[in-house]
Amino acid sequence: MIEFSDLEAFRKALTTMPDLDVDAQNGAAARNGQLTKPPGALGRLEDIAQWYAGWRGNPQPKVTSPQIIVFAGNHGVAGQGVSAFPPEVTEQMVMNFQHGGAAINQLARAAGAQLDVHALDLDRPTDDFTQGPAMSERDVVAALTAGWNAVRADTDLLVVGEMGIGNTTPAAALAAALLGGEAADWTGRGTGVDDAGLTNKIRVVAEGLALHKGQGDGLETLRRLGGRELAAMVGAIARARSLRIPVILDGFICTAAAACLAYTAKGALDHCIAGHLSAEGAHARLLDTLGKEPLLSFGLRLGEASGAALAIPIIKAALECHSGMATFAEAGVSAG
Incomplete structure (x- = not known):
């Protein structure tokens, strides 16, 4: 197990x-x-296979041990009514994950992936970021460390996800703080707030930006505006990068957390691919900015x-075709 002493140690x-x-x-x-196909006939599957091979250090690899990790955290800012659900739902959903009743349990099983769930101090929400930083340095480092240590050494493809009532609000605040623009540009309905709820949510994000925007790099912005589950995904x-494990990014919240790495160290997300485009409106802009x-x-x-779990079979298929398909020589087929 590894422990980081402070944010500077993590930056290093x-x-x-x-x-x-x-x-x-x-x-x-x-x-x-x-391979026994016309050049480029498998389209993007060919690019995925070569990208994956480069990160695994193996020109003919396969995916055999995918891992999905869901991190859960609670947010002080949820007390401002930014979600259609109460904070108690976070813990209830964690229990649902643990009992195999959630969508991710079914998708993990279908993808042949190991699912791990980590609840992070659910009885101790982060602080309301409109009043001060969401986390102390000690708290954010603990969450980063928890995420770091949750990755299995034998994993060869990683998916990270989250559960936390209200967490589209810190995700929107992170995206706006890092990428620029107004609160309204990045704030969506999340779990389905009505028009009044959306207006309130935009206000909350704007107040957070006014207090914290421009106060540091991606990691410091994460400390000020993020949450434990977002920090754990970052960790x-x-x-995964340190172990040469390719990563599939999930939706808006996961991608906003990942952006904290991109805005701390150049190329920090080169080992990551975007699993899907979510229905949260600002996700497309976030992916475009990150080049995913x-x-x-x-x-x-x-x-x-x-969404990222649903993409695991695509990565597997790309590698099965690349590593399992015969070459022209092996098949005795004329290459023309």
């Missing part, structure tokens, strides 16, 4: 991360050129890693 860890293995990626590209994504093209667009807005 980000500067020592491995890069893509160019030789493995080139080897995958060479193999791709010899897990960073840990989603694999799916099914109108999902559930969170809990559901």
Whole structure:
């Protein structure tokens, strides 16, 4: 188990991360050129396979041990009525995950993925970010560490997700603080607030921005405007990079958390791919800014890693085709 002493120690860890293995990626590209298909016939599946091969350091890999981690946290800002549901639902949904009754349980089983659920101090919500920073440095470092340590060493594809009533509000605040624009540009209906609820939510995000915007890099912004489950996702994504594990990003909340890494260390999300485009309106803009093209667009807005879990079979299929398909020489087929 690893513990970071402070945010600076975590920042330092980000500067020592491995890069893509160019030789493995080139080897995958060479193999791709010899497979029994016309050049480019499998479209984006070919690009995915070569990207994955480069991060795993293996020109002919397969996905055998995908892991999904759902982190749960509560938010002080939820007390301002930013969600259609009460904070008690966070703990209730964690119990649902643990008993196998949620959508993510079914999607994990269908994808052949290990599902782990981590509840982070649910009895101690973050502070209301309109009054001060959401987390102390100690709290955000603890959440980052929890995410880091939640990644299994044998994982070869990682999905991270979240559960936390009110957490589209800190996600919107993070996106606005990091990428610019007004609160209304990034704030959506989340779990389904009405027009009055949306107006209130925009007000809350705007107040948070007025207090914290421009006060530091992505990690400091995470401390000021984020939440424990968002920080844990950041820690897990960073840990995956250290282990050369490709990551599938989930929806708006997960992507906003990941943006904190992108705005702290250049190229920190190169090992990540966007699983889907959610129905939360600002997600498309966030993905465009980060240069991530989603694999799916099914109108999902559930969170809990559901969209990214749905994308796991696509990554698996890309690797099965790449690594399992015969070359022209192996099949005795003329390449023309």
